[in-house]
Every structure is written in structure tokens, then in C-alpha cells.
Amino acid sequence: xxxxxxxxxxxxxxxxxxxxxxxxxxxxxxxxxxxxxxxxxxxxxxxxxxxxxxxxxxxxxxxxxxxxxxxxxxxxxxxxxxxxxxxxxxxxxxxxxxxxxxxxxxxxxxxxxxxxxxxxxxxxxxxxxxxxxxxxxxxxxxxxxxxxxxxxxxxxxxxxxxxxxxxxxxxxxxxxxxxxxxxxxxxxxxxxxxxxxxxxxxxxxxxxxxxxxxxxxxxxxxxxxxxxxxxxxxxxxxxxxxxxxxxxxxxxxxxxxxxxxxxxxxxxxxxxxxxxxxxxxxxxxxxxxxxxxxxxxxxxxxxxxxxxxxxxxxxxxxxxxxxxxxxxxxxxxxxxxxxxxxxxxxxxxxxxxxxxxxxxxxxxxxxxxxxxxxxxxxxxxxxxxxxxxxxxxxxxxxxxxxxxxxxxxxxxxxxxxxxxxxxxxxxxxxx
Amino acid sequence: xxxxxxxxxxxxxxxxxxxxxxxxxxxxxxxxxxxxxxxxxxxxxxxxxxxxxxxxxxxxxxxxxxxxxxxxxxxxxxxxxxxxxxxxxxxxxxxxxxxxxxxxxxxxx
Numbered sequence: 001x002x003x004x005x006x007x008x009x010x011x012x013x014x015x016x017x018x019x020x021x022x023x024x025x026x027x028x029x030x031x032x033x034x035x036x037x038x039x040x041x042x043x044x045x046x047x048x049x050x051x052x053x054x055x056x057x058x059x060x061x062x063x064x065x066x067x068x069x070x071x072x073x074x075x076x077x078x079x080x081x082x083x084x085x086x087x088x089x090x091x092x093x094x095x096x097x098x099x100x101x102x103x104x105x106x107x108x109x110x111x112x113x114x115x116x117x118x119x120x121x122x123x124x125x126x127x128x129x130x131x132x133x134x135x136x137x138x139x140x141x142x143x144x145x146x147x148x149x150x151x152x153x154x155x156x157x158x159x160x161x162x163x164x165x166x167x168x169x170x171x172x173x174x175x176x177x178x179x180x181x182x183x184x185x186x187x188x189x190x191x192x193x194x195x196x197x198x199x200x201x202x203x204x205x206x207x208x209x210x211x212x213x214x215x216x217x218x219x220x221x222x223x224x225x226x227x228x229x230x231x232x233x234x235x236x237x238x239x240x241x242x243x244x245x246x247x248x249x250x251x252x253x254x255x256x257x258x259x260x261x262x263x264x265x266x267x268x269x270x271x272x273x274x275x276x277x278x279x280x281x282x283x284x285x286x287x288x289x290x291x292x293x294x295x296x297x298x299x300x301x302x303x304x305x306x307x308x309x310x311x312x313x314x315x316x317x318x319x320x321x322x323x324x325x326x327x328x329x330x331x332x333x334x335x336x337x338x339x340x341x342x343x344x345x346x347x348x349x350x351x352x353x354x355x356x357x358x359x360x361x362x363x364x365x366x367x368x369x370x371x372x373x374x375x376x377x378x379x380x381x382x383x384x385x386x387x388x389x390x391x392x393x394x395x396x397x398x399x400x401x402x403x404x405x406x407x408x409x410x411x412x413x414x415x416x417x418x419x420x421x422x423x424x425x426x427x428x429x430x431x
Numbered sequence: 432x433x434x435x436x437x438x439x440x441x442x443x444x445x446x447x448x449x450x451x452x453x454x455x456x457x458x459x460x461x462x463x464x465x466x467x468x469x470x471x472x473x474x475x476x477x478x479x480x481x482x483x484x485x486x487x488x489x490x491x492x493x494x495x496x497x498x499x500x501x502x503x504x505x506x507x508x509x510x511x512x513x514x515x516x517x518x519x520x521x522x523x524x525x526x527x528x529x530x531x532x533x534x535x536x537x538x539x540x
Binding site: 194195196197198199200201202222225226227228270271272275276342344345351352353354355356357358361362364365366368369371372373375376377379 | 499513533538
């Protein structure tokens with residue numbers, strides 16, 4: 001049955017014995033109390049990817065991110081020396097949100113020479129210094145140097161902008177991303193600046209959507225109606241097996257085959273895919289990205305069938321690098337234990353012809369149609385997990401990254417509780 | 432009334448209302464269309480897709496004349512309409528219920 005070899009232990013999961021093989025509790029996904037713990041234990045204490053450097057093209061370019069799970073809003077800005085800084089988005093005078101447009105809870109972006117608070121006109125430089133105070137002489141024992149913006153740790157890794165809200169953090173973003181991050185350093189993300197971004201409000205716990213995108217076991221079934229009938233039957237017969245899996249620190253990855261770009265048999269794809277030479281796996285005609293060889297962390301098995309590598313960077317950042325030279329990011333921003341905002345962003349090499357642009361359009365719209373099916377299924381899962389009728393679930397070897405994700409998330413919560421001197425939440429043997 | 436599309440594509444002029452600049456507009460029009468309407472648009476536009484690409488590719492993508500730009504937008508609509516016509520036989524992707532997903536950033540052209 002197996003199409004691809006597994007480790008000597010007999011399975012990917014047993015290759016990483018810390019994961020165990022027992023059924024996994026999903027009580028980390030159906031309670032408001034547990035989510036409140038996750039906010040402080042996870043979202044205020046890990047490196048969070050908030051964007052790309054291309055969003056900050058020049059001095060004074062900025063964007064805000066609403067980090068509800070981490071109980072804050074941040075503003076990220078390109079400084080005069082070309083660096084990137086992040087600040088809590090709060091005016092030091094009386095706590096007004098500093099950067100926003102018409103709606104205080106909506107994200108915004110732009111370019112400015114300084115940040116001016118809408119309330120009393122206090123002005124801050126791009127480095128966070130307080131530069132101007134309206135009627136400064138009215139204040140008491142006042143030194144502007146004491147009232148710069150509250151800075152947040154911010155680092156750029158391979159063009160991805162990360163923030164860490166833990167003032168006591170001492171680990172760099174690149175160290176946090178660990179071996180899996182190091183293995184993809186040098187991939188030319190900066191060449192892929194043609195962006196299609198989708199956003200959805202999803203009625204499920206944030207981890208459930210990561211679950212959905214961290215395994216392909218579901219793909220031949222849930223997405224069966226996306227393909228032509230004969231191809232769909234063939235995919236169901238094969239099922240899904242990853243080429244290889246890895247977990248390292250808090251992060252994991254799966255390397256997958258991808259015979260659809262281009263397909264071996266043109267009759268297996270839809271007419272629109274044949275004429276536009278594109279589909280779910282991306283445009284078939286690969287743009288030059290100036291790489292002689294992939295970084296060692298991509299297609300780690302060096303399989304000729306390689307199609308896509310999927311990285312789960314804890315807690316809520318996924319990176320998908322596709323063989324035809326493009327990539328996707330996923331972000332999951334919790335808004336409650338049973339809701340989150342999903343962002344799926346596709347990055348292509350900028351097209352130079354309408355033909356190339358149409359191939360990318362087909363890939364982007366195809367992505368959306370698959371993700372709609374995934375998102376809708378999650379609400380069905382969430383509603384039943386909340387019944388508590390069944391609490392533990394068997395995860396197969398192709399779901400190893402889910403096992404790792406939930407174990408990591410629970411471990412973070414337990415460690416946080418220990419720091420606080422509280423009784424740790426009970427963790428099932430499996431997780 | 433002046434033509435929306437390049438003269439060589441006068442046969443598609445009756446589908447000019449599919450020449451829509453944003454993914455949100457194209458998707459909304461798809462959902463608001465019957466299968467018969469989608470099929471009619473597809474049957475007319477799909478055989479012209481190759482010619483449309485050749486027409487647009489006479490120009491650099493970032494310097495398309497307005498009528499070619501509108502033709503390209505109509506091609507994006509064809510991509511969007513192809514899903515129901517080629518496979519699903521319904522305007523929405525199966526098993527997606529009320530789920531929605533908005534394009535919040537897309538290319539200018």
C-alpha cells in the first residue's frame with residue numbers, strides 16, 4: 001500500500017517518540033477558559049509573523065496589526081535607517097489608540113513622517129520618540145524623553161516581519177524558528193511580490209484550521225468534487241501519503257508530492273486548467289527565480305515527485321513553498337475560543353504578460369474554492385467538539401503535525417501555569 | 432454606446448457586464464447567475480480565451496489599453512465562472528454552506 005518509504009521505526013509518528021501514538025484530547029479547542037490561558041501563554045510569549053518587508057517599501061511606511069489574542073494592537077514601521085520597528089499602538093498621554101482611520105478596530109497602513117495622535121495632537125517620530133506635546137508647559141515635571149512609544153521586540157527573518165510581545169524574551173526570531181527555519185534560508189521570497197490575499201472569519205478554534213491545512217489526509221475526500229470525476233476516483237484510491245515529515249522544537253513540516261503541475265495526463269484536469277496551464281498547484285510554466293538548487297530544508301527527501309512543502313511555524317504562521325516557484329502564507333488570528341480570522345496570501349513572481357497573469361488568477365481562485373470547503377467544515381467540527389460527547393480522537397500517521405501542534409500548545413499553557421504557580425491543566429497521556 | 436471590448440471581440444460585447452475589475456464583483460456576479468447564464472457566458476467566452484490572451488499580449492501587461500484591460504477582466508470572470516460550469520453544476524462550491532472568503536489584496540491589473 002505504501003507509496004513512499006517511512007522511517008525505520010515503522011511510522012513518522014514513532015520516529016518522534018515524544019509525540020506518543022494514543023488518541024488526542026481536543027479539550028484545548030472547545031473552552032473559553034483554556035483560550036484565555038493560551039492568550040497569555042502563547043500569543044503574548046512567542047514570535048508572531050505580522051507581515052512582509054514589502055509592505056514597508058520606504059521610510060515612514062507603516063501598517064497596524066490587531067492582535068486580539070495577544071490583547072494588543074501594534075504598529076510596525078520602516079525607520080529612517082532602513083530598519084523595522086514595532087510599537088504598542090497606544091499614545092503615551094492618555095491611552096488613545098495612536099494609528100487608525102475611521103474605525104478604531106480596523107487595521108490600516110500608509111506612509112507618514114511621524115505619528116500624530118488624533119486626540120490631543122501628540123506627535124511621535126518613526127523611532128518612537130515623543131517629538132511634540134500640545135501645550136507642553138501645562139504638564140508637571142515633564143520630560144518628553146520619558147514618554148516615547150512602548151516598543152515591542154521586532155525582527156525580520158527572510159523578509160518576514162515578526163514581533164514578540166514578551167518583554168523578557170531573549171531568543172531571536174531565527175533561533176525560535178530553529179532548524180526548520182534555517183533549512184529554508186536563502187529561498188528567494190523577495191522575488192515573489194505579486195500578492196493575492198484572502199481573508200475569512202471562521203467559526204472555529206484557531207488550531208482546527210491549522211489542523212485542516214497541516215494534513216492532506218482529508219484532501220481526496222473533502223475536495224473530491226473539485227476534480228474531474230475520473231481523477232477524483234483515482235485520488236480517493238491512492239489516499240494521501242507525505243513524502244516526509246519533520247518536527248523540531250515547536251514547529252513541524254510535511255513534504256508532499258505534486259504531480260499536477262504540470263499533470264502527466266492532460267485529460268485528468270479541467271479545460272480551463274489545460275488552456276491556462278495552471279491549477280491548484282500553481283502555474284505549470286515555472287518562472288526563473290535564480291536558484292541553482294533548493295535550500296536543504298525544501299524537498300528534504302529530494303524526491304522527483306515533490307510538489308509542495310508545508311511548514312507549521314508555531315503558533316499561527318504557516319508557509320507553503322510550491323515546486324513551481326511560488327508560495328503561500330496562512331495566518332490564524334484568534335478572536336475567541338470558537339472564532340478566528342483566517343488570512344491566506346499567495347505570492348507569485350510578478351507576471352509580465354496577460355497569459356501569465358491569467359495562470360496566476362486561476363491558481364488564486366482555485367485556492368479560494370478549496371479553502372471555502374475547508375472553512376465550512378471547521379464550523380461543523382467546532383460545534384460537535386463543544387458538545388463534549390466525545391473528547392479523545394485517534395490521529396493517524398499522516399496527522400502527525402496535528403498531534404505535535406496540540407502537544408506544543410498544551411505544553412506552552414502548562415509551562416505558563418507553572419510559572420504562575422497555579423495547578424497545571426490536566427494533560428491527557430496522548431497530548 | 433461605445434464598445435467596452437476591442438473591436439475583434441465584438442462577439443463578446445453582449446457579455447460586457449462580466450468585465451469586472453475586482454474578484455469580489457466577479458464572484459458576486461457568479462453567485463447571482465443561474466447555471467444557464469453561466470453556461471451561456473462560458474460557451475461564448477471559453478473558445479475566445481486563447482485569442483484574448485494573444486490580443487492582450489501584444490502589449491506589456493502594465494501598459495494595456497483600456498479596452499484590452501476590460502477584455503482581461505472578462506477573462507478573469509471566465510476563470511471564476513469555469514468552476515460551476517466545468518465541474519460543480521452549481522454556482523457555489525459544494526459543501527461550503529454560508530462560508531465566505533474575501534479578496535482583500537489583489538493585483539491592480
